[in-house]
Amino acid sequence: MDWSSVIVNDTTLRDGEQTAGVIFTLGEKVAIAKALERAGVPEMEVGIPAMGPEEQESIRAVVAQCEASRPIAWCRMHMTDLDAAAACGVDMVNLSIPVSDQQIKGKLGRDRGWVLAHLETMIKTALEKGLEVALGGEDSSRADPEFLLRVIERAEASGARRFRFADTLGIMDPFTTLQMFKRLRAASGLELEIHAHDDLGLATANSLGAVLGGATHVSTTVNGLGERAGNAPLEEVVMACRNLYGRHTGIAPMALAAVSKLVAEASGRPVPANKPIVGEAIFTHESGIHVSGLLRDPKNYEALSPADLGRCHRLVLGKHSGVASIVHACNALGLAPGEAQARAMLARVRLHAGATKRPPTDADLRRFFDETRSVAEAIETLDFSRPPQAAS
Numbered sequence: 338m339d340w341s342s343v344i345v346n347d348t349t350l351r352d353g354e355q356t357a358g359v360i361f362t363l364g365e366k367v368a369i370a371k372a373l374e375r376a377g378v379p380e381m382e383v384g385i386p387a388m389g390p391e392e393q394e395s396i397r398a399v400v401a402q403c404e405a406s407r408p409i410a411w412c413r414m415h416m417t418d419l420d421a422a423a424a425c426g427v428d429m430v431n432l433s434i435p436v437s438d439q440q441i442k443g444k445l446g447r448d449r450g451w452v453l454a455h456l457e458t459m460i461k462t463a464l465e466k467g468l469e470v471a472l473g474g475e476d477s478s479r480a481d482p483e484f485l486l487r488v489i490e491r492a493e494a495s496g497a498r499r500f501r502f503a504d505t506l507g508i509m510d511p512f513t514t515l516q517m518f519k520r521l522r523a524a525s526g527l528e529l530e531i532h533a534h535d536d537l538g539l540a541t542a543n544s545l546g547a548v549l550g551g552a553t554h555v556s557t558t559v560n561g562l563g564e565r566a567g568n569a570p571l572e573e574v575v576m577a578c579r580n581l582y583g584r585h586t587g588i589a590p591m592a593l594a595a596v597s598k599l600v601a602e603a604s605g606r607p608v609p610a611n612k613p614i615v616g617e618a619i620f621t622h623e624s625g626i627h628v629s630g631l632l633r634d635p636k637n638y639e640a641l642s643p644a645d646l647g648r649c650h651r652l653v654l655g656k657h658s659g660v661a662s663i664v665h666a667c668n669a670l671g672l673a674p675g676e677a678q679a680r681a682m683l684a685r686v687r688l689h690a691g692a693t694k695r696p697p698t699d700a701d702l703r704r705f706f707d708e709t710r711s712v713a714e715a716i717e718t719l720d721f722s723r724p725p726q727a728a729s
């Protein structure tokens with residue numbers, strides 16, 4: 338295993354499209370796949386062949402354009418699903434099976450013995466059809482860990498190359514995920530993938546826990562699309578693996594913004610302004626102390642390098658600005674207020690922000706400059722060494 342890298346399996350086109358109300362046209366699917374491939378995403382889940390001819394057509398179209406990325410189809414434990422996948426031209430499937438007692442009994446009406454026997458039959462059949470197999474353990478986080486180990490052992494003996502641990506309901510935390518993956522890693526030589534959902538806002542953290550515990554692969558979706566609260570966002574996983582652990586994904590940070598924009602438009606799910614990595618406002622600063630610190634040295638308030646992402650810092654004026662912000666904004670307009678005038682302008686900026694909830698425009702700032710010039714001049718000529726005169 339190469340512990341300096343992590344392999345991303347992006348499932349925007351499968352779990353991402355399962356977001357309620359989201360649907361990609363064939364053209365959008367191909368465009369997203371191309372963008373992911375250009376960005377350096379090595380694997381992508383491209384859809385569910387069992388859904389029928391239309392889905393199969395779009396899978397074939399995506400497969401046809403994949404050169405560097407490996408397309409993977411999602412299948413249930415049905416022969417017909419495998420046949421449909423093979424007909425789509427993929428050479429690898431994620432063959433999914435519930436592994437928690439809750440779902441084995443409550444969803445499939447089966448028992449553990451059936452799961453072990455059936456996964457063996459299905460993996461062997463897939464291999465005979467020329468399909469490599471990742472066994473997807475649906476609801477792994479609610480499974481009995483001892484049974485999970487038996488599932489993985491049987492999958493390995495049957496010829497699967499990977500086991501995917503799905504936290505289907507997003508109920509894990511990073512610490513238990515780390516321990517779980519250490520245990521699975523110690524027990525098996527298979528590739529191990531984490532598929533994390535974000536119901537508790539922990540999908541990225543749990544994916545990192547899995548990576549530290551020995552996961553070789555991580556499922557992601559662009560902008561964190563996916564069932565309910567979504568999956569681990571591609572952009573967060575890539576940047577956190579790189580910046581925190583020096584683990585490379587081969588995915589270009591510079592490409593993340595464009596992929597995010599494309600998926601936001603195609604999905605009709607806008608990206609919140611403060612969304613980590615790709616949000617429009619993540620490098621925008623208003624607070625006086627931060628702006629003053631940034632102007633002295635950007636490293637004072639830089640979690641990520643905006644340049645790595647093809648971005649730059651943006652400074653705006655508002656209620657929380659300080660004098661340094663005002664002077665900087667004025668200088669950019671060729672204006673040079675002294676300290677007293679800058680303080681007078683700051684009062685105007687705060688009034689403006691309170692009244693409009695917007696930063697001042699350049700024209701507003703020029704007006705504040707003109708309006709405060711005489712006040713500032715008057716203040717600057719005051720002689721504070723003389724006691725104030727009593728009113729007559």
Ligand SMILES: CC(=O)SCCNC(=O)CCNC(=O)[C@H](O)C(C)(C)COP(=O)(O)OP(=O)(O)OC[C@H]1O[C@@H](n2cnc3c(N)ncnc32)[C@H](O)[C@@H]1OP(=O)(O)O
Binds near residue numbers: 352355385388475
């Ligand atoms: C956790 C996940 O994200 S799993 C992926 C979920 N994604 C989707 O469901 C999106 C696409 N789904 C579909 O288009 C449809 O549900 C289809 C084509 C897969 C199946 O459609 P239908 O035949 O109408 O079945 P329906 O959706 O009503 O029920 C699902 C069936 O799959 C079965 N099933 C669920 N998981 C599995 C599995 N891993 N292996 C085998 N069968 C399974 C269910 O038991 C149920 O079977 P039944 O109808 O014989 O009782």
Ligand SMILES: O=C(O)CCC(=O)C(=O)O
Binds near residue numbers: 473476503532
């Ligand atoms: O089949 C799998 O590997 C996982 C399916 C899935 O999307 C999930 O359980 O959340």
